[in-house]
Amino acid sequence: MDREPRSGGDVLPFAGVELGGTKCVCTLAYGPGAILAQETVPTTHPDETLPAIAAVLERWWSTHGFAALGIASFGPVDLNRASPTWGHILATTKPNWAMADVAGRLSAGLDVPFAFDTDVNGAAYAETRWGSGKGLTDFAYVTIGTGVGVGLLVNGAPTRGIGHAEIGHLRVPRLAHDTLPSGCPFHDDCVEGLASGTGIKAALGDVHVSTIPDDHPVWDRVVSAIVAMCHAMVATTGPQRIAIGGGVMNKQPHVLARIEPALRESINGYLPLPEGAPYIVAPALGDQAGPLGSIALAQVALGERIAEPA
Secondary structure, eight states, X not given: OOOOOOTTSOSOOEEEEEEOSSEEEEEEEEETTEEEEEEEEEOOOHHHHHHHHHHHHHXXXXXXXXXXXXXXXXXXXXXXTTSTTTTBBOSOSSTTOTTOBXXXXXXXXXXXXXXXXXXXHHHHHHHHHHSTTTTOSSEEEEEXXXXXEEEEEETTEEOOTTSSOOGGGOBOOOOTTOOSOOSOSSOSSBHHHHHSHXXXXXXXXXXXXGGSOTTOTHHHHHHHHHHHHHHHHHHHTOXXXXXXXXXXXXXXXXXXXXXXXXXHHHHTTSSOOOOSSOSEEOOTTXXXXXXXXXXXXXXXXHHHHHHSOO
16 A cells, blocks of 8 residues: 655655666556656666666655665566675666675665566556455566566565576467567567567568558567567466556557557467456556666565564
8 A cells, every 4th residue: 555644744755766777667656646756867887877876765754764675676586685696686688786785785775665576467467456466466567668678476476486587588488480580689489579669670670660561460479479469478377467568569559559459369368367357458557667676676575574573
């Protein structure tokens, strides 16, 4: 639930940072209906970007104060608290960011509970608190943009194991006639390589995604890859709903409408997809799903601190 300010201002807001590949969004808020401040910092070099974000947090700390901090980062990242590189970005194509200590540098000097997770897991939390997955415990938030990321909540919490979900790199069957290049340097046939903005440009050249006609055959490839990914999620963790957003979907909204019918055809009645309401939806929080994801993580961190035994 949102923590609304009481008279006298005795309830502090939450601070959050969403680190993206091109920009980072710092948010001070109680929830989506009470955003007090939001500032953007360009994602350049970690020695430039992280101190600039820390300066925003320090200013908010001294002027407003906040109850907890949530950090939602692009990945892959180390989420194993027993690991010496917990809170670090791991292998990444983003120059200079491999092994950047994001959590350590941004939480330093702030004596508040804080959480660190992927940007898509944060967005999944936000959507289940305030958006398209409200009230659900098993939910998937998918972003189709420069890459493909999936925030996957199972029984109310993100999956862990050897690492966070990287379902965008699930290898899927190519269409029989598709011999065009993949946009992924690691896999020739993963969802990200075939369906992301990078994958589309690998196939068609340096085009603007928004200018590609609705009936272009590249959308068959995109839809096929996304549907195969959704089929795999339905057959493994069984999300109660899947929200799909991101730059590609925003620029080509016809793609979203194609996915659920194709998914139901792919499942072919074997598994009981929910009826009575759309199963594949757009994120209700829109472009704020990511920034509010960091606020949701901060709320989770405070809740866990309160729940700790004395």
